[in-house]
Amino acid sequence: MATINDIGVAAAINIVTAFAFLLAFAIFRIQPVNDRVYFPKWYFKGLRSSSIQTGGFGSKFINLDFRSYIRFLNWMPEALKMPEPELVDHAGLDSVVYLRIYLLGLKIFFPIACVAFTTMVPVNWTNKGLDRLRHSNISFSDIDKLSLSNIPNGSPRFWMHLCVAYAITFWTCFILKREYQNIALMRLQFLANDQRRPNQFTVLVRNIPTDPHESICELVEHFFKVNHPDHYLTFQAVHDATKLSELVLTRKQMQNLLDYNINKHMRNLNNRPVIKMGFLGCFGEEVDGIKYYTSAVEGLTREISEEKQRLRTGTKSIVPAAFVSFKSRWGAAVCAQTQQTRNPTEWLTEWAAEPRDIYYDNLALPYVDLKIRRLIVGVAYFFLTFFFMIPIAFVQSLANIEGIEKAFPFLKPLIEVKLLKSIIQGFLPGIALKIFLLFLPRILMQMSKFEGFVSTSSLERRAASRFYMFQFINVFLGSIVTGTAFQQLNSFLNQSANDIPKTIGVSIPMKATFFITYIMVDGWAGVAGEILRLKPLIIYHLKNSFLVRTEKDREEATDPGTIGFNTGEPQIQLYFLLGLVYATVSPILLPFILVFFGLAYVVYRHQVINVYNQKYESAGKFWPDVHRRVVTALIVSQLLLMGLLSTKHASKSTPLLLVLPLLTIGFHIHCKCRYQPAFVTYPLQEAMIKDTLERTREPNLNLKEFLRDAYAHPEFRVGESSDQEMGLEKARSDKSPDLVATKRGSWRNTSLPSKHSYTNSP
């Protein structure tokens, strides 16, 4: 058990780290050269085109205005300044709702912390329950004196904890309900005020049955003309564009290599870069790099346009899914909410997500496949959660000294160096685990993709839910009940149903100090690290050095990223869980959690305003998940408190706790009935109001034209507007200097006019 001193040291280290991050951020962000890393949102919105310059040469790269260094923390109040409605306009409802999760944390835990510190801490402190153990060999610290462990068994003081548990439940439910209500209202308001969008008129139809006499296009047309005669407008077939996507991706890679080679050549004009054609670019015939990649890009561009032509004219690539559009929002709402045919596995309709939210690869999956995939993923996830330690342990066992020495005998003298040996022994096993945990969100995302969801937003929601479960089992339970998840599962199966909360409950107070450290490392320093954006910063400067040639390239080099719902939300939920579980047991944890919520709120608000560029807008559709998980955490906390109290012989108060989970479940069902529909369906009245308004305002609107190609495959859409032309034009421009160079030997002159665009590269 850590003493208060230990905690103090850990806190100091983490506070210093966090401050170092914040300071680094404060310095980096005011350097013009980093402007695109720290303010990409403004560039993407077209509100800023080049970095702010304070005058003078060099100030293009480095901020020389020393006054700005003094105000290095002024981003914090600035981040809080923007009012919520403006933020919705600026960053979308998703981001605003996401930020409200942090606010929810503050709203729930601040009053709880106040109550806990005024009532429970004195009640716990003024006991001598732990003093009796002083002579035994169980160690404890002063921090534990603040916790429930300090109260002797069977003390009437447990009534206090019971009352506080009731208060916490009611307060949490009250805040949750108000928040659910607010967010449902915000969503409805947002949808009502939203401008005209293709997805308002469109329904995604999947599992269109095949018919030997009609093509899919004819089938769709006929079906909806017959069954929605007054409302059907048009439809957009879905193409299987896997090959096209691959080609586009390859061209991008080739283009990058071309850019790299040109840049290399630019720096040393006498030396034309050569590449080797053999294995991994290390062996084989040497060719001129610029020439080779130029022709490759050119060839791919041709192939792409051929493939596009093929897709557009042929019908073979059309998959049995379609985006069907209606004359009115009412018609679409009706089609999305009703069953079309006898067979509930055919002609499945649902609201189409935004075009940019659609995950096209999964649209073609037939019904049976979906079921099988869901089963496979379910089983895979089970094994991932409960047995993930097995392959890691295997890697760890390989990654020890003896294993390496056996596998690579020639490394033996190197490894035997003492310092290196200790590093390998100390770090490698940990690194294997860390790498796995870093990749986990991606693995879960791939699982969701395999499972067959059709929009990025739903993919992220599913991955988030899986990540939360993983954290709950492996981080929360795994830390409390030491041992692998599978061992836990086994022992739980062999235990009585009401012994499980006891087993966990008993070890909870003992783990308070561990979780305090966890919160400081993961929550405080982690969040401060988030604002520094070290990885994007490095990648941006690397790209800037090697690949960027035009202003457009530079734009593409900045990856603002998104909030990352699938990783961020489960993390916050873990804090909700910790807060609710420890609120009655060891309230000392609460201030740490409050600091996390406060800091994270400011940081993420800043990031939402200045950095993140959301890939889609689901209008806060994830809130029911957030709500459900907080309610789950509440129920878990109640069960664990019950288990803990029952081992404390507080038999009079424990049965009264039984009521709480039931009440909470009732509360959840109520909320679900009352507010969830706002996140799932689109009420006909709303649709009708919006339709009527639009008809009055724009009686001559050509909706068909508006919807045309809205749901075409992204490669098509990009191609239509800019990319294809850009690609062709680029290939042409890439080609011409080369031709010129070979002809006249003076490449420099012809390419100079475009030079201004990459002057910024260091």
Next chain:
Amino acid sequence: MATINDIGVAAAINIVTAFAFLLAFAIFRIQPVNDRVYFPKWYFKGLRSSSIQTGGFGSKFINLDFRSYIRFLNWMPEALKMPEPELVDHAGLDSVVYLRIYLLGLKIFFPIACVAFTTMVPVNWTNKGLDRLRHSNISFSDIDKLSLSNIPNGSPRFWMHLCVAYAITFWTCFILKREYQNIALMRLQFLANDQRRPNQFTVLVRNIPTDPHESICELVEHFFKVNHPDHYLTFQAVHDATKLSELVLTRKQMQNLLDYNINKHMRNLNNRPVIKMGFLGCFGEEVDGIKYYTSAVEGLTREISEEKQRLRTGTKSIVPAAFVSFKSRWGAAVCAQTQQTRNPTEWLTEWAAEPRDIYYDNLALPYVDLKIRRLIVGVAYFFLTFFFMIPIAFVQSLANIEGIEKAFPFLKPLIEVKLLKSIIQGFLPGIALKIFLLFLPRILMQMSKFEGFVSTSSLERRAASRFYMFQFINVFLGSIVTGTAFQQLNSFLNQSANDIPKTIGVSIPMKATFFITYIMVDGWAGVAGEILRLKPLIIYHLKNSFLVRTEKDREEATDPGTIGFNTGEPQIQLYFLLGLVYATVSPILLPFILVFFGLAYVVYRHQVINVYNQKYESAGKFWPDVHRRVVTALIVSQLLLMGLLSTKHASKSTPLLLVLPLLTIGFHIHCKCRYQPAFVTYPLQEAMIKDTLERTREPNLNLKEFLRDAYAHPEFRVGESSDQEMGLEKARSDKSPDLVATKRGSWRNTSLPSKHSYTNSP
């Protein structure tokens, strides 16, 4: 443990009882005087107006044709003769689907029984596992030698049981799936071929919000005119007709009393019946019975017509619910399947049930009330299931000799008579339990009514589901794990999760003989008793003697009853459960179950053809419930087998059993997704086809006229057509003879013309 002899004796008794019932039925049914009891369906359908007469006097009452006694079992093949499609026309789809539950039992258990008897019985029999116990004091019988208990621990023969368990699961699932598919198809076919009915065009709207500026009628009209402009046709307001119903009921009672008095007077014309006005008709002033009841009926009739007038003109009695009708089935299907407004607790729409299926009393319940009522009923049901023995034990403790002697000291000498004493001691406690169990379905029905369901069919489905749970816990588990349900609950809570199947599994083989007896008493004799219809027979003859005056009265005196889904289906499900659980453990149970299913199928088919008059037609909407319960039984059987085998040290084969419940759950989810929608929604394509056909066939149909008053309160509907006039006319006719009588003193002559109608009364 019962020996084979004991079972034989029990079987003999029950077979004799069953045969006695069947014989009695065969004799009773061919008596013309009982014709209305045994063939009421034909009367109700208007296919038979008076009993078949074989000629001669007396043959009106008693069948004198002795040849017909010889063919006394010929109703059996007759019951099976009617082909299914004809039966659907004759009795509705509900009845046909209900009969298919018995067929399902035969289909599932016949092959299972064959397999079990050819494989498992020899495997079990040729062991000496139980012989070893011969010297210990555990008693067993030859029947147990057929069961799994006879195999010694750890024997490899358990692989056989594992294989059979797999076979049973696959076979059951296969049959269940085929049946689900068939019935879904039958339902869709039935709905597609159904004639035009008001419910096809009508949606029930509940929770209409109140508006200070508009009445409910205006509100409904406006809302649907705005939000379903192309499809809305008309609506029918719902009145709160509680008072009217009460008045009608009172009048009916008064009418019965009047009829009784008139009949009494008829039999003895010199003696006018008098009644006493005081307490319970035993004290107080004497008045002329006929006169008194005539004026009472007359007064009530006047009050009823006033109340009707008040309801029809006033708007105060209109409740916030309405039946909204659309121009097409498509429009109704759309409205029923969509959400109307932002607030998901207002303007709730659902398919309206048939007019005769609607349970009007619950239509007005607001959303919050429904939730609270559901909660209350949930809690009440929990206590009813787990603590029902407490009040019964209390009554039983009161109902013993000493209790009665204390409460009624004057009965002491009577009670002390030995015979009476033993009867009281032996029977009273049992009777208290029996009375409770008799009333249980009614209690559950009242619970469902209180819970707020709006159609009789859903009330019955809910009551059935509760009755099944009750039987599962108190009959099945209660018989296996002796002790009250609450004691079980307590011990289960204190047990490990995977010890529960063990505890139950171990005692299963020992209870086989008990359940065999149970099946014979409840299944064989009970079903044979059902066909005898002793209670309706007695009631009919009583009513016929005292109340019947006209042919119409006689019609009302026959209560054909309905299948009684809420009591019948849970009973069948218990047999499914027993069959599946014992199939692998003690296959000896299977033939008894097969006999039950066969006998019940024939009996109920006969009853469906000749007796029952369904109160509603839900087109087999209950099948998902039936399916779910059989699947549950299957899973329970798998878990219990797992528990049993794990105590038998068959550790190699037990883990393989774990797969079965998972597979079964997967199967259930698949079936639910695939077939359940056919029972819940009405696909737009189906609606459109029916609409188009109708529009072609009857282009000038006046739908509004067709729908007018279709959903008026039953008291209104009856009143409009016949009852009111009949009532008035009856009151008039009842009054006139009386007036005549007082005037001329010769009542007989004026009332003679109507005498022909009650000549049949003995």
